[in-house]
Amino acid sequence: MDLNYSPEETAFRDEVKSWLDQNLPADLRDKVRDYKELSKDDLERWHKILAAKGWVAPDWPVEWGGTGWNVVQRYIFEEECGYAGTPPLVAFGLRMCAPVLFRFGTDAQKQRFLPKIYSGEEFWCQGYSEPGSGSDLASLKTRAVRENGHYVVSGQKIWTTLAHYADWIFCLVRTDAKTEKRQEGISFLLIDMKTPGITVRPIYLMDGGHEVNEVFFDDVRVPVENLVHEEGKGWTVAKHLLGYERMGTGRIGVSKRELLRVKDVAAAARKDGKPLLDDPRFRDRLSRVEVELMALEITNLRFLDQLRRGGKPPGAEVSLLKIKGTEIQQALTELMMQAAGPFAQAFRPLDADPAFDRFTAALAPRYCNVRKATIYAGSNEIQRNIISKMTLGL
């Protein structure tokens, strides 16, 4: 056992770090660090910079553009991106649709979709949740009826992240309403967002931002060649994908950066003439989060090491990373707002040119926004159900 990075790993980290220094545009970095909403253009710009470097999809098979990095290298890369403040890589294409196509896609589907996911030419979103199907995904009702070489899709999806940017959506739809088990009769379809009959309507969240949408399907005609795997086997596809969905939710690099940020803000804030950072009540709360993050980093590396040696796809252990990682993210947003104190109350300027601190103004909305983390990608309660069933055998 050796928890130190080897000279090769350290050299790799230096390489990533110096490349990020030179290639992460300052305006993007500042937007991320100031918690500003990222436009489609911002996200695509960063995606294309990484694609040009060949680093946009490290975990893909090498013949499709993967880097061939081992798990430690991948971890180092993500950590450095988190530290540097890169825009996120949107997971729907790279880390969700792509693994599904590698596992279940036809050659034609791979050829058609993977290169454009890699290049960033096509932007993807995920059509899973419905108004009546949140945690209970298998109860979904969106219908797809097969006729003349097409599926005709009708129904509604909700909480569809970045659907307003997307060119394509992968959807779970019901192709057979009469099966005995609800999990049967579900199919996995790839749908062009420009198809007639699709309407995207924004949902504004409590931070004032627009990330998620409702997507309505009204007799949308989808060619049958866009079915992935067999008809009625969509649940198998969905289960395969869930592990990958949760894989990226720990966000340890980002949390490390946020932790340093909280320390900076708390060191500058004064309480009784002394830095808030030295206040034992504040400091103890912060230290416990820091320790939890140190532990999660090692836990994450341990699991990655198991994956590497066992060669298995991510299992229930990923749920632990999701639970702890999101709890830490939320705790940090709360500590940040607390560190800013009364200044975290101002949200938007009403006057033309006010003396207005845009950074502290972003803290309360961010605190509000990150409440989503314990809800999305399978709520943390669902994650506990998964661990309970899969790992503990209860």
Place this chain on the structure above:
Amino acid sequence: MNFELSEEQTLLAETIKRFVATHYNFDARAKILASPAGHSEDVWAAIAEMGLLGLPFAEAHGGFGGTTVDVMLVMEALGEGLLVEPYLATVGLGGRFVARAGTPAQQDRILPALVQGKHTMAFAHTEPGARYDLRQVGLTARRSGAGWVLDGDKRMVLHGGSADTLVVSARTAGGDTDAAGITLFLVPRTAAGVSVKEARTIDNLRTADIHFAGVTVDADAVLGREGEGYVVIEEVVDYATALLCAEAVGAIRYANDATLDYLKTRRQFGVPIGSFQALQHRMVEMMISYEQARSMSYLACVKVDTADAAERRRVVSAAKIKIADACRHVSQEAVQLHGGMGMTEELKISHTFRRLTMLAQTFGDAEHHLERFAATS
């Protein structure tokens, strides 16, 4: 970076596990607890026979020159079995002091015997009012002829009543809370003027209050440099703390395994109680606490030997914060999920509860280490 154990390490872990399972089951342990000494000479001899006492010490002294990760594996297994023998006091504290600060003559005198299971040790340090502050030493040592005379009191000396040699911290210069001016001495427990009052801890270990009244020792009893004992004390206590974290991980593992087993077998309302979501989610949280505690124990044991003292303090205190929190969380939940049975003397889970409660406090509770962690990060 890798987490793989070597073949020897895997073998070592399996050997101890097997020993604990066959020779230290709950009934065997109950007999040991009821004996006058409160620990077993036979078990101690077997531990020596397996080479566990010599694990971290140099081959020149009969040891194996092993790593802290090797000792960590031993501590996890001892924690799982709730062993009451003075392994931590002898190997983690006493032996470590001698190996770290002893002269060749002192090492030759003590370590080979220790490795063979013929010499036990304890660290006599804590004093009234000191809580977890390692600098507070009021027991005095003054020069007398070629030697020294020790006067004062030590409290809560883990396994102090049975140890052959005590490592005693004494004030040889400065005020009672100065880091400088502390000197370490090797004192036979049977030396004239040493009086011991033993007590049983809630988790069935033995501890002692020790009074030193005009205890004379020779000049060669001084361990390390005069007046510079504090640096060694802090380093050795950090080492023992890292090992204790591993012991806690073993005990937590037992608590979780036993509780999970109980959830699957105990039936109420016609079904196993593990089918209730209210209990399932609590069990999951216990499992998460275990995994996080284990990660911190690994980190502490791997980093504790670093030459960078600030980094060592930071990592060991971080680990103890997490371990203390996890000890408290898992022990309390384990008893709750066992219901009334969890309260009883006859179930190992209540003994595990007590052990975890004590481990959370030993060498500093979470609050102590939060303060220390904040000072180093």
